[in-house]
Amino acid sequence: MSRTTRHLRASRLATAGIAATTATLLAVALSPAAHADPRPTRAAAVENAASALVAHAASLGLTSAQDTNVRDVIVDKDGTQHVRYDRTYRQLPVLGGDFVVHLTPGGDYRGADRATRAEVSVASVTPAVSAPRAADLAANALRAANLGESLKKLNAKPQLVVDALHGTPKLAWRTDAVAQDSLGNPVARTVLTDARTGAQIDAWDSIETAAGDGQSLYGGTVPLETTVSGSTYQLKDPTRGNTYTGDAANKTDLCIFGICISRAPSTVFTDADNHWGTGATADRASAAVDAQYGTDKTWDYYKNVHGRNGIAGDGKGSYNRVHYGNNYNNAFWDDSCFCMTYGDGDGTTFGPLVALDVAGHEMTHGVTSKTAALTYSGESGGLNEATSDILGTMVEWYANNASDQGDYLIGEKIVRSGFGKAALRFMDKPSKDGNSADSWSSSVGNLDVHYSSGVANHFAYLLAEGSGAKTVNGVSYDSPTSNGSTVTGIGRDKVGAIWYRALTVYMTSSTNYAGARTATLNAAKDLYGTGSAEYNAVASAWSAVNVN
Structure with a gap:
């Protein structure tokens, strides 16, 4: 199911618009599984929340200049509903404008949690600082954060936003600056710039990493679900949303102005007899086994323990890329490709970064991005990383693997x-x-x-x-x-x-x-x-x- 989007202007919510949206939502909801579950459907929760937005627009800070988009829906076992929204102001994304509406099992408004209580409004949405200037400032910030590195293929893509994360809302440029280091590995930084003065408001690394956290090939013999393709097997799991693992062939992504025009390959691993790898780094499939196994256990943990069907909660699988870059001492989750990427490590500081708790850690960044979207800076950034450490650790305990036992x-x-x-x-x-x-x-x-x-x-x-x-x-x-x-x-x-x-x-x-x-x-x-x-x-x- 794709994420449902609802645009709301609090002063004029058209009845016809509600009816049309309701029809679309109900069409999705009419499935055997929905009829078997007495709880309200996601569609019903969204519709209940839409009514609450109109009735409680003032307390939620919603005005005619604002729209809202549904990001996530949680329906508790007792029918209590929680609908999470992003907010825009005059069609500009509002950083820190997100909020969660809480509803009773009957769909009545119970309250809300808001990222900011400040009035979301700015005097003008016309910037005094140009987009090219914002791009230059972000590029310089990326260079400053990577002193001693010779960066190449550096590009920056600004987006005009309203920043409500840092006090009184202000017009700002959010710029994603990306480049490659001397080994061709990716570096990236998100820079928030005041669109009136050019002053830097905040900046943070935008590749969410475990800082080199990973595992060598010590997971032992593990079960894998694969896909038959002709006379061979693919390392693709049809029971977990067709999650698969591919070989990046030691290449990296090429991104320009924040858009990746080419990506390192993710050529799905194949095998003739459905027995994968040797447990040694010399066999490229061995790292793939660990990555796929880590994905499986993370999927199972979220589904069996928390009732979440996939990282985004929509039943769709992600994919893994192993053997990324040259001696790359990291692993990262990337929302833009909805994928996990693992380096091989340099062999001296780290081994291949395909550990069970790395998979749990990095894919939890994906869960966070689809739910609270904790900003990757300041205390919220620490909570973002801790969420991945905490729930990644829970994945490791859940897996109960004798070769990689649970620990803290x-x-x-x-x-x-x-x-x-x-x-x-x-x-x-x-x-x-x-x-x-x-x-x-x-x-x-x-x-x-x-x-x-x-x-x-x-x-x-x-x-x-x-x-x-x-x-x-x-x-x-x-x-x-x-x-x-x-x-x-x-x-x-x-x-x-x-x-x-x-x-x-x-x-x-x-x-x-x-x-x-x-x-x-x-x-x-x-x-x-x-x-x-x-x-x-x-x-x-x-x-x-x-x-x-």
């Missing part, structure tokens, strides 16, 4: 001697990596998002396992608290349930750590009740990392 270490399988540490990140005490924050402070938002994520990672560990020294699944941990308290864990399954619901129902693009506390408390209340042991544990675990 990030990237432990792929680090090599040149890295100098046993893992990329440590959830029980994030500062063990030398950079991450164990607890919140007013300066956390200034850290790289892979390090500011430590606050939420620490919270999640404490909530799952509790504080103090202990051994879990053969790994020793010793988790402190910032306030000297003792935290009793509630188990990782409940942590995953609380975090997923907070992400998909309550968080917005601008959620910070204080907002994450509120969102997870709301999720715990929904799942276990106000005053429950789980609700109180969430509060205690946040206080233990100084989020009060």
Whole structure:
């Protein structure tokens, strides 16, 4: 099912428009599965929310200059509905304009969570700074962020937006600057520029990575669902939305003005006897096995645990590219291709980045982009990365693979001697990596998002396992608290349930750590009740990392 889009002008919602949209939505909804489920359909939830937008336009800050687009729909088991919207102002995207409408099982308005409470309005949508000037400023910002690198094929594509993420809404240029480093590997940065003055408002890396997190080829023998094609088999899984894995042939993408005019190949792997790889890097199919297996387990985790059918919730599969670039020490999720990409590592610092928790981490970026869309900067950026660490870790535990057992270490399988540490990140005490924050402070938002994520990672560990020294699944941990308290864990399954619901129902693009506390408390209340042991544990675990 494609994402349903609804345009709303609060002062003039035409009845005919509602009827036409309703007919389209009901046509999609009329399926055997829909009739078998007593809960409201997604289409019904969207229609209920559309009525709520009209009735509550003022409290939601909607005006005749604004339109709304449905981004995601969640219908709880009891029929409670949550419809997430993006907002535009005079046809310009509003960064931080997103909100979630909450409805009762009967479709009545219950409330909303908004990324911003500020009035979304600007004096003019005509910029004083030209698009070419904004592109030059973003290109310079990308160069500055990659000092010491000789960048080539550098391009920047500006888009005029209304920025409501950084205080009073203002007209801005959002520019995606992309280039290749000296090895031909991609670098990218999103730069937000004041369209009146040319001042930089914010900037962040726009390739969402696990910072080298990955796995060598140690997943053991794993089951794979494949597709028969003539006399051969394709590494394509028809049971999981036709997700497949292809060979990038050590090439990279070529992108100009933010548009990829050519991509590294993703030639689907084939095999004659349906026995794939050898478990050694010399066989190119071995990395493909790990990537496909990681995709399978991530799909299964979200579907079987959270009821989410695919990354976008639409049943459609993504795809993987392995052997990307030359000695590329990274892996990334790319929304534009809806795909996962894995480098081979340099062999000294990292091995091939096809680990189980890497797959879970990176594809969770896809889930985040389709739900809360946490901005990849400041505290929301740390929460974006932490979401991938937390739920990627849950994927690893869910898989229950004897060769890669569940733990609270990030990237432990792929680090090599040149890295100098046993893992990329440590959830029980994030500062063990030398950079991450164990607890919140007013300066956390200034850290790289892979390090500011430590606050939420620490919270999640404490909530799952509790504080103090202990051994879990053969790994020793010793988790402190910032306030000297003792935290009793509630188990990782409940942590995953609380975090997923907070992400998909309550968080917005601008959620910070204080907002994450509120969102997870709301999720715990929904799942276990106000005053429950789980609700109180969430509060205690946040206080233990100084989020009060």
